[in-house]
Amino acid sequence: MKRLSRPLLAAVTLGLLVLPGTAAQAQDKVLNIYSARHYQTDERLYGDFTEQTGIQINRIEGKDDALIERLRSEGVNSPADILITVDAGRLWRAEQAGLFQPVESEVLKQRLPDSLRQPEGKWFGFSMRARVIFVNPELVPDPPTTYEALADPRYKGLVCMRSSSAIYNLSLLASMIEHDGKDKALAWAEGVVANFARPPQGGDITQIEAVADGECGITIANTYYYVRLLRSDDPAISGAARKVKLVWPNQEGRGVHVNVSGAGVVVNAPHRANAIRFLEYLAGDSAQKYFANGNNEYPVVKGISANPELEALGDPKIDPVNVSVYGENQPLAQMLYDQAGWK
Numbered sequence: 001m002k003r004l005s006r007p008l009l010a011a012v013t014l015g016l017l018v019l020p021g022t023a024a025q026a027q028d029k030v031l032n033i034y035s036a037r038h039y040q041t042d043e044r045l046y047g048d049f050t051e052q053t054g055i056q057i058n059r060i061e062g063k064d065d066a067l068i069e070r071l072r073s074e075g076v077n078s079p080a081d082i083l084i085t086v087d088a089g090r091l092w093r094a095e096q097a098g099l100f101q102p103v104e105s106e107v108l109k110q111r112l113p114d115s116l117r118q119p120e121g122k123w124f125g126f127s128m129r130a131r132v133i134f135v136n137p138e139l140v141p142d143p144p145t146t147y148e149a150l151a152d153p154r155y156k157g158l159v160c161m162r163s164s165s166a167i168y169n170l171s172l173l174a175s176m177i178e179h180d181g182k183d184k185a186l187a188w189a190e191g192v193v194a195n196f197a198r199p200p201q202g203g204d205i206t207q208i209e210a211v212a213d214g215e216c217g218i219t220i221a222n223t224y225y226y227v228r229l230l231r232s233d234d235p236a237i238s239g240a241a242r243k244v245k246l247v248w249p250n251q252e253g254r255g256v257h258v259n260v261s262g263a264g265v266v267v268n269a270p271h272r273a274n275a276i277r278f279l280e281y282l283a284g285d286s287a288q289k290y291f292a293n294g295n296n297e298y299p300v301v302k303g304i305s306a307n308p309e310l311e312a313l314g315d316p317k318i319d320p321v322n323v324s325v326y327g328e329n330q331p332l333a334q335m336l337y338d339q340a341g342w343k
């Protein structure tokens with residue numbers, strides 16, 4: 001995701017955030033959001049909420065882990081009501097740091113799939129992305145059809161991956177630990193490392209571009225990066241993306257690995273009722289579209305369609321495991337990656 005520069009973040013902090021101070025102001029028509037998102041569609045998202053409820057939104061935008069750090073250091077004095085961030089693995093980090101409080105909401109329970117929310121209501125997934133295989137068909141005429149197959153020696157010298165500390169890769173291996181067990185997960189990481197075309201470098205976009213360029217033949221990346229490239233106004237970029245073939249992994253088995261963008265109510269939220277109202281609003285039909293579309297993600301509420309480019313990628317079978325597992329297995333996943341020598 002794109003991030004605000006430090007000076008801009010500081011300006012937002014100084015200019016927009018009205019520090020609410022004490023819980024005595026809990027009845028205020030105010031909601032303070034710390035968000036790792038900033039898309040144009042989000043303006044409509046927030047504007048519509050204010051229009052519907054009269055609740056004014058103050059936002060601080062920043063990098064995912066920096067926002068979590070900030071909440072930790074602010075502690076009980078934090079003005080934050082809501083934290084919005086990406087990846088269940090990162091939502092889990094915030095949960096582990098004690099930054100969320102449980103929320104009981106029939107609306108959220110009914111609208112959001114069980115597998116995409118934390119079982120105790122500490123955070124909820126509001127949009128979904130899949131982590132899929134991309135191949136260069138000229139270099140790889142027989143693409144892998146499962147994540148596990150990326151470790152097959154026949155793909156030696158063909159695989160490009162980003163670093164193992166990237167939260168998306170931690171969550172992926174965490175899910176493989178869940179499904180395949182620790183030993184197979186380690187063997188997989190070792191096998192993929194043995195197939196590397198180059199040492200891990202760059203983000204998901206870098207990997208897709210390297211596959212398009214033929215620098216490598218296979219990678220794994222999130223769907224929204226691919227759709228972002230496909231939708232680019234620059235024909236060189238969209239053309240390169242079209243050379244890359246998407247493979248939905250594990251369709252004969254558990255299904256494709258998915259993750260969420262999500263949010264929860266902060267533990268000492270000064271405006272708790274407003275915060276819950278906002279989460280319920282995010283589960284509404286129109287908000288679902290804005291929230292998902294901002295980053296070419298899938299809405300999570302049944303019956304709401306994704307944007308046409310995303311829909312055109314197909315209708316995959318999805319791994320039904322609860323995404324909170326990615327957090328629980330995260331420390332072990334990092335250990336196995338380190339053991340496998342996946343930088």
Ligand SMILES: [Fe+2]
Nearest residue numbers: 001086204222
């Ligand atoms: Fe991302």
